[in-house]
Amino acid sequence: MLPTHMRAVQFTGSRSVRLAELAVPAPEAGEALVQITMSAVCGSDLPFYRASVEALGPRASVVPGHEPVGVVRSAAPGGIPEGTRVLVYHHSGEGRCEHCLSGEPMFCTHRQTLGNHRHGADAEWLVAPDASLVPLPDDIDDAMAALIACNFGTAFAGLRKSGARWGDRLIVTGLGSVGLCVVVAAVAAGCRVIAVDPIGPRREFALALGAEWAIDPVAQDPVPTIRQAAGGRGAEVAMECSGNALAQRQVVQAVRPHGTVVLVGSNSSMEIDPGVDLIRKEILVTGSWIFKRYEMADIFRAARRLPQLRRLIGVPVPADEVEHAFAAADSGDSLGKVLIDWT
Ligand SMILES: [Zn+2]
Ligand SMILES: [Zn+2]
Known part of the structure; x- marks a missing residue:
């Protein structure tokens, strides 16, 4: 049985965040439900973290985060199966235009981005298009996957x-x-x-x-x-x-x-x-905007060959202390990546 409610981050304006209780979202056609194990704070989140409630507008109700790692718990029909450990690529398109078909959905005129146009990664559960799921090799752990999902x-x-x-x-x-x-x-x-x-x-x-x-x-x-x-x-x-x-x-x-x-x-x-x-x-x-969907295998290969990347991964912050994660990233004192642990 899946839970009905989940903890999720919401920006409440001017460098404050709260852990809200929201309904677990329901997947629609072509979508999967992913149980998040790790997400991460990105430099691109910080302008919204710092913004006032007025400046945030409707975005205040959107769960932030676009660097999700987790496990598929409810699969799309014919999609990546349940139990698969995945990272979620944060742009999706309508799936049929030349950009979507060539692995560059960020250029789709119907682009949707996690944490912006739809609820993002900083929550216990995430609904994402099956096409955005990237199965993780066994030797790429969750923390490394979160670093790879955007920054690396x-x-x-x-x-x-x-x-x-x-x-x-x-x-x-x-x-x-x-x-x-x-x-x-x-x-x-x-x-x-x-x-x-x-x-x-x-x-x-x-x-x-x-x-x-x-x-x-x-x-x-x-x-x-x-x-x-x-x-x-x-x-x-x-x-x-x-x-x-x-x-x-x-x-x-x-x-x-x-x-x-x-x-x-x-x-x-x-x-x-x-x-x-x-x-x-x-x-x-x-x-250069993020990376292309078709570069994923090359990115995993490169990450394996760069042991120094491990030094960029900070100690994950428990989700209950999420305000510390954003404050650390905002201060500029944290060296490398600030992760949020949802397990
Ligand atoms: Zn990012
Ligand atoms: Zn498209």
Whole structure:
């Protein structure tokens, strides 16, 4: 017998959360019911955590979270069977357009995202489309799966898109969980990593993970320092993970001619001088949004080969203390990933 009610997180405005008691949702056609074991706090949750009730509007009633790991307890007909341990890919589409069929449902015009358009991961139970379920290999545990479900997958896809090669000087701006995943993967891929973040312990951690340079962008203009570190002309690659408009501007300035900038951190404004920055340097500036559904097997393979990723996973916070999980992520003091344990 499935329970009728569940604990679920709700944002109550201005950095407060509560554990509400909600009805366990019922799957519709093509959907499964997943019992959540682990979810995680993402940097992209924090603007909503910090927002006032008025600014949240109808979103205040939506369960947040888009990094769910759990076990299928009620399967869709013909779908992933009951008892299967899964992570849930957080974008879904209507399933028939070219983007859905090619494993890129984030581009579907009917896109729905967990924790935004539908109830998300920070609850004991989650209804998700069967098409979004990703069965987990036995050697990927729940905590690693939660890291992979958004942050490591995002780092992997952005780094792949960057075309970074052995020996490249690679800037990482923003050393939250995604940025630190980039550091781990880029170091393992033979890149020489230049880590940039205003928070000292994050820079120290990046150095411990193998970055060669760590720069405080508040204490000094990072652009000349990066250019100097990278042989005077600038870095080959930048992975911008902060979403800070000034950092976005600085990485564009700090890459060399023919360099590549991958924007991973989201922002709504960015200053570029097309003549100086783009035309006369012939750089490539591109965006990378999460990862594609079809990259999943490659992401699991990469995670297995990166033992340092384990260092990014914090001690899971029990769901009853969920306010501590969000406060830790919000403070910036937590190094790596903040997980919520629903078991
Ligand atoms: Zn996320
Ligand atoms: Zn579609």
